Amino acid sequence: MQRFINNPDEVVEDTVKGFVKAHAGIVRLGSSNPRVIAARHAPVPGKVGVITGGGSGHEPAFIGYTGRNMLDAVAVGELFSSPTAKSFLDAAREANGGKGVVCLYGNYAGDNMNVKMAIKLAAKEGIEIATVVANDDVCSAGPDEREKRRGVAGEIFMWKCAGALAAEGASLDAVQATAQRAIDNCRSIGVGLGPCTLPAVGHPNFLIEPGTMEVGIGHHGEPGVRVEPLKPAADIARDMVKIVLDDHALAAGTEVVVLVSGLGATPVNELYILNDTIEAEIVGRGLTIHKTYVGNYFTSLEMVGATLTVMALDAELKRLLDVDVDCPARL
């Protein structure tokens, strides 16, 4: 595989440097920690700080969602690896406007432990950190073990709703509760057609046999629920909608937002091909689509594949989701 890298061990440094140069009007590097990205305007006195953090390799997530009405700061990890407790702490410091900080992250073992340690360290400085743990990935655990499920692209909607509410001056409790409701209303599924490679490892860390696909794949290539022969996009899209909506008993007439994201190496036109059937299937189930996002919103290096996220809206979530944001990722 041919790649645009300098030193395989410095992929994250180089990514962050180029990112900050590209979006200097919106973001800046953390003042004391190059593994933190902060919004230029942060911290805003009297506003709840909204932060997240996660491994690199998912760009534009997580850093690309830093900005006005979105995230105030992001802790940056190594490729596919949780940021350090120190980076989560420094992100909270950058975001702290004196009203507390909410950390909205993805339920991976490393993130859970590092966030927990950061909360303790922050408390010593008088910064209160509340958390919401995303668990929208339907295939990462059964419906009876929802607390074990991982957070994937649904996190973007969680950040968007929480970011908009925080910008209105809401309390820490209110922002946390809304973020929780936003992610509770999200369900996601991934389908993988080809693996990805950590540059420092140099070969794919899992295989997807040619002619097959992994249904329910995770954001780091975690195996899904089944491997089956590759089939036409319309059939795959129908399966994705079925898995997502069967897990989510939505009343007919419910308004939803749809996000179809590429995993890194799938051409955007194929995402539109998927969306053609996805839209028809969702409407066919009596739901109303308020808005659709199609593009590379939450990737996994150069994995071939796509994810589908469906979020059910209520009046407040719909209003918050429609608030304009100014962040490097296109939303």
Added chain:
Amino acid sequence: MSDNAARRLSRMFYRISIAIEAGKDRLSDLDGAIGDADHGITMSLGFMAVNAYLAKLNLDDTPPSEIFTAAASAFLDAVGASTGPLYATAFRRAAQALKQDECLSLAEQTAIIKAMTAGIMERGKGQRGDKTMLDVWIPATEAALNAQACNAGGPDMWNSILEAAEAGANATRSMVAARGRAARLGERSLGHMDPGAASAVIILRAMKDTFTESEPGGH
């Protein structure tokens, strides 16, 4: 006494780092089979940071517990993932245990292993049989405590620790992952050795080599 002990521990961390570096690709491959392939990279990063930090200390004035405290913060600030908090907590607990009498007697060596294991259990909320590094650390601790109870000498104690550690790592092949990223695989994690268990064996072997080498001059 304390000056030798600090140097010994610093040498131990250096040994661990070299051994992890040598096993980096294997660890990443093991992780690739059931996780996300970063374990070798993460561990190597962490122990290199520990060495860089220890190199700045004046080992003549450093009590051995401080070596573990320093290792804990260096590891935690360098490594995220789950290994960062797990080993940082392990090293902190080892430092607390060493503070009792700041020496590296066999009893204290056992106390270090026991404290590290307790730290990992506390941080990760894991149990034996979850297919994690604890499947090495728990039997290693039991072997150390048994050897202590039988008044075994250092070499015998460390032989039994290593034996238990290796058996523990091998046993993870027949376990279904209950924690960490591999938990997602369920039955499909069967047959693969847990990478955290494999790196725990590497760490314990480097500890053994350090604690059983002849006194200073013998390395």
